[in-house]
Amino acid sequence: MQSTLGVGFLGAGPVTQAIHLPTLARLGREFTVRHVNDIDASVAERLATRAGAAHSTSLEVLLDDPAVDVVAICSPRAFHAEQAIAACRAAKKAVLCEKPFAMSADEAGAIAAVAKETGVPIVVGAMHVFDPGWRAAVAHWGELPASSHTIRSSIILPPNARFEDVATEMLARPDFPTPDWSDVEVRAGMVHAGVMGLAVHDLPLIRSLLTRYDDLRVISATVLPPFGYRILMVAGGKFIELQAVVSGTWQPSWVLEAYADDQVLHTEFTPSYVHAGSSVSTLTTAGSAQVFGPTDANGYEAEWLELAAIVRGEVAPPDIDALVDDLRFTVAVADSAADILRSAHRTEGAA
Structure with missing residues (x-):
């Protein structure tokens, strides 16, 4: 039987709590929540306990976790570009980044360059598109x-x-x-x-x-x-x-x-x-x-x-250049x- 993909969340706010965790609970054949990261240690720990996952307050700790195959970026949008680039550099299997995945064209271009270089697919969490x-x-x-x-x-x-x-x-x-x-x-x-x-x-x-x-x-x-x-x-x-x-x-x-x-x-x-x-x-x-x-x-x-x-x-993964155009x-x-x-x-x- 194929193993599930381990998901690590960057950001434990409302989007993670009220959107993604309930969604993944319905998709247990595909995904398992493995790690929850947040700058608020208490929230990270409490939410991770709900999911039976590890927790941290450090980006590096989550990216170094071998159980994390997919990084879900649900942090404040000012951090999306930096974290998406770091997740690609960590050679994860995929990145799901909440919208917008960058705050400027320059940031988007930098993400696209790293995604192409590393081959890590990026999915932008624009649910209406899907x-x-x-x-x-x-x-x-x-x-x-x-x-x-x-x-x-x-x-x-x-x-x-x-x-x-x-x-x-x-x-x-x-x-x-x-x-x-x-x-x-x-x-x-x-x-x-x-x-x-x-x-x-x-x-x-x-x-x-x-x-x-x-x-x-x-x-x-x-x-x-x-x-x-x-x-x-x-x-x-x-x-x-x-x-x-x-x-x-x-x-x-x-x-x-x-x-x-x-x-x-x-x-x-x-x-x-x-x-x-x-x-x-x-x-x-x-x-x-x-x-x-x-x-x-x-x-x-x-x-x-x-x-x-x-x-x-x-x-095929989404066309990263099309995501940049969006x-x-x-x-x-x-x-x-x-x-x-x-x-x-x-x-x-x-x-």
Whole structure:
């Protein structure tokens, strides 16, 4: 019988606790949690005890652990590039890095260079990319990337804690300070964080619908308290709208749509942290509709199963250059939206 792949987690926060550990518990034939690493020794130990794994506060200790075949990077995103490079240098069998896998094009390029040099495959944990309902629609959408003219991403969510607490008994979660909305740099930072932390789920899907993005132009950007954004932009000759609002009172909704003159794609994703099967995609053409999903497996399971297949040599790893392009596009949107907010503030001040 084939042995399971040993997984080591860098970061023991909500994503590890409420997303990946419950997912791997359902995939016990493929994976075993072997090591949990966190700067908080108490959280690392308590979570490792739950999983029957080793624990540490040192990156080097986890990378030196021979039981760890796959490194799952779930730390704050500022550390992703450094840790992904270190995991590749440690000659692990694969790396799963939470999105975004870098914070700049230069960081992404450095990761790509090391991944190519070492041959270690990198999977970015963008669960919507792997979602079976989405992938089925992609396989049937025909000329939609060329013919679509309008793309919309609409996200309405309660605070993460609502879903985290349903998924698991949380050991700890970070405190989020109340932002000073009067400070333009705070607002610019919030819209940047919104793109890098929330829109990043959908931007790789949106990029797959673009023939180009080097002509990206952000028309407007607005911060929506307590946390959210509305961004209007043009790229590849298409009009793109990104909107997200976190609210404790609205019903959750996560929808991505693409419109052409004779075709519409409407995909409804389950919210983050929710283990409830795949998305449902409806592809409407000339009055007829094809519906894909829901399937029992969600995007989280699909990304881990694909990683296992990559390690076994059954499927090719993701194109690292395509992952870099996804990151470049995401950073360009985040940077441009933040700059638009700063520019609007200067214009208001000069009026």
